[in-house]
Amino acid sequence: MIGVFDSGSGGLTVLKEVRVRLPKADILYFGDIKNAPYGTKTHNELVRLTKDAVELLQSMGAHHIVSACNSVSAALALSSPLPHLTEMTEPTAASFRGTPARIVLTATPATIDSQIYQRAFHEIDKEIATVAIPELAGAIEFGSSDAEIERIIRDAFATVDLSRYDTLILGCTHYPLVEYVFKYIFKYVPIEIIDPAVAVAKRVEERLAQSEEGGGTTRFLISRESALFRDRVAHLWSHVGTPRIEVIE
Structure with a gap:
């Protein structure tokens, strides 16, 4: 399973491109709306939020993580890089x-x-x-x-x-x-x-195309309820019915 995370809705653009290139992959998306936006956070805050998000996704079965947030990429560049992670x-x-x-x-x-x-x-x-x-x-x-x-x-x-x-x-x-x-x-x-989502999705495909064979499922997690997030997901995934979106505390 591939895990994708961002501070909210932005990463949906990356997720959509990854889905196009890896249609059989199972993907878990985490939108950390409670802490959005990441772009105004301090370095230490970004590192903490990134590690929390990665641990969450890994605990739910994701073995490769895509950081769909450039601010996170910036924080990781100044700290210890995380294994099995594709950044922007x-x-x-x-x-x-x-x-x-x-x-x-x-x-x-x-x-x-x-x-x-x-x-x-x-x-x-x-x-x-x-x-x-x-x-x-x-x-x-x-x-x-x-x-x-x-x-x-x-x-x-x-x-x-x-x-x-x-x-x-x-x-x-x-x-x-x-x-x-x-x-x-x-x-x-x-x-x-x-x-940049296009280039990032291409890199994920190059790394994982031979290993990502699943049911092609997409599951969404958010850290705070957001009608706007639900509307954006419904718009982007209108061709596959009503997506599953869960609020986690």
Whole structure:
């Protein structure tokens, strides 16, 4: 079984891509809504929350863990790495190896400040620009209006000259949930918007394709009740009926 976790709904974008590539795998998803968003947590808090989430998933049978949160990747880079875990940054950077892409990455302050993406891209001899958006992940998780989401994004990019770049990486897994807002704001800018979930799911497939044969089940756990989370799961998994979502204390 594969375990996937995030601070809430953001990791659903990663889960969906993993499911596409590994249709027979059994997957357990944990959304830690009670502690969302992770992007504003301290390093020590992130390490504790990560270890708690990993222990929970392992106790329920997951043998490989996917951290669907860039802030967690940042914390792990500064502490002891966990075995059998796929994180976001290295697969994302590797997907640009040898390309001429001129990249700007937007993410939470925890991710940007950790320098984890900057180091990952430096390893492939590529430098990137960054834009931190402190409010956005929480606004998405807790259902702010599109108008408020748009305001937050516009404010963050107000002084950024996007003509210098041709690629925008959404470096927080919540951000693809409002990719349509990014596309609306930058509709006149010739820039490609990238969801790292694709590269991460490909890496999981490369590691586990030969070993993940199950019933293709998907089970959801959340640490606090959330009607918005349930709505997003129902929307993304509408083709398979009503998903099972459990609230754990």
